[in-house]
Amino acid sequence: MRGVNKVMLIGNLGKDPEFQMLEGNIPVAKFPLATTETYKDKTGKLQSQTEWHTVVYWRGLAELAQKYLHKGSLIYVEGRLRTRSWEDKEGNKKFATEIVGENLIMLEKKANGSGNGDDADILGADIEGSLPY
DSSP states (O other): OOOOOOEEEEEEESSOOEEEEETTTEEEEEEEEEEEEEEEOTTSOEEEEEEEEEEEEEHHHHHHHHHHOOTTOEEEEEEEEEEEEEEOTTSOEEEEEEEEEEEEEEOEEEEOTTSSOOSEEEEOOOEEOOOOO
16 A cells, blocks of 8 residues: 555645755745644633644646735745755754645635725635646
């Protein structure tokens, strides 16, 4: 049986995407994404716990992330986990686990025509991109 490596997150960008062009004109965008879970503790008090994830987009999705995403943007990310390793300047082995994004849906609230802003439409931009490998 084959394995499954699938991640689905909805969260807010912690900062604007870092965008760069790699060798061969391959665009890449990276940013932190915050997901917050809310629950009640034993005493019934509402608690929240935030997890931070590093999201990486390649090629077309990287360009879209650079153009449309900014700190605070609410997005849906679909992708897979990837752990990479390297040695720092002192020779210590370092690890980073990232989400390699394969799908992006931008979720922004838009006030309805009544002007009261109570109801909100979710706008989605469902965009598929190609990966470098």
